[in-house]
Amino acid sequence: DAMVIQNPRYQVTQFGKPVTLSCSQTLNHNVMYWYQQKSSQAPKLLFHYYDKDFNNEADTPDNFQSRRPNTSFCFLDIRSPGLGDAAMYLCATRDRGQETQYFGPGTRLLVL
Amino acid sequence: SQQGEEDPQALSIQEGENATMNCSYKTSINNLQWYRQNSGRGLVHLILIRSNEREKHSGRLRVTLDTSKKSSSLLITASRAADTASYFCATDSSASKIIFGSGTRLSIRP
Numbered sequence: 665d666a667m668v669i670q671n672p673r674y675q676v677t678q679f680g681k682p683v684t685l686s687c688s689q690t691l692n693h694n695v696m697y698w699y700q701q702k703s704s705q706a707p708k709l710l711f712h713y714y715d716k717d718f719n720n721e722a723d724t725p726d727n728f729q730s731r732r733p734n735t736s737f738c739f740l741d742i743r744s745p746g747l748g749d750a751a752m753y754l755c756a757t758r759d760r761g762q763e764t765q766y767f768g769p770g771t772r773l774l775v776l
Numbered sequence: 777s778q779q780g781e782e783d784p785q786a787l788s789i790q791e792g793e794n795a796t797m798n799c800s801y802k803t804s805i806n807n808l809q810w811y812r813q814n815s816g817r818g819l820v821h822l823i824l825i826r827s828n829e830r831e832k833h834s835g836r837l838r839v840t841l842d843t844s845k846k847s848s849s850l851l852i853t854a855s856r857a858a859d860t861a862s863y864f865c866a867t868d869s870s871a872s873k874i875i876f877g878s879g880t881r882l883s884i885r886p
Contacts, residue, residue, distance in 0.1 A: 668818075670818075695872060697873070704879075704881075705878070705879075706864060706876035706877060706878050706879055707819065707864075707876050708876075709873055709875070712872060712873060714872055719872065719873075752816075754818055754819070756818075756819075758872075763806075763807055763809065763824055763868055763874075764809070764821045764824065765819075765821065765874065766821070767811075767818035767819040767820070768818050769817055769818045770816075770817065770818050772816070
């Protein structure tokens, strides 16, 4: 089945130690999104790619970076995780001309 | 920034009853979507209603949209235990992104 895959499902890192979360899709969608979701809150958009065009939200911390080497893969890099970065990170895709977003299962990040 | 506010924040009902959740938003929209999120999982798209539509049905779901009041409601009829989840409205006012509301946590008691 076509889907959005996130690895790992759970990630533990140390304060200040760089971490990378990955997302892949078999849907061949041209738009990919990264959201941060803290407990009992709404998903908050960090950035998105429209094809190779990168779009950063104004309030996304500089600590967060992203790479999209090809259509299928997108990475979220957190350069120096702080305790406040512990959250669920959700990847989503959307097809050109469509409105529905398709979400992966998320990666829960714990910062020690 | 958060576009939508949802109420109630939490709702607990008996299995078989209907559940109604409301969403209010601030700016003009192209469409409004509802998503469901089971605990610890990703979001699943439920239904989309466009700004020129007033009501839409999908199975046990009914969505209404009142653009003059900038509000929407999601009705789940004949609730089941499997409907227990968080429900988010999301407004689409630009080409590429949507903004989620604060969500309603729905619990169905057996």
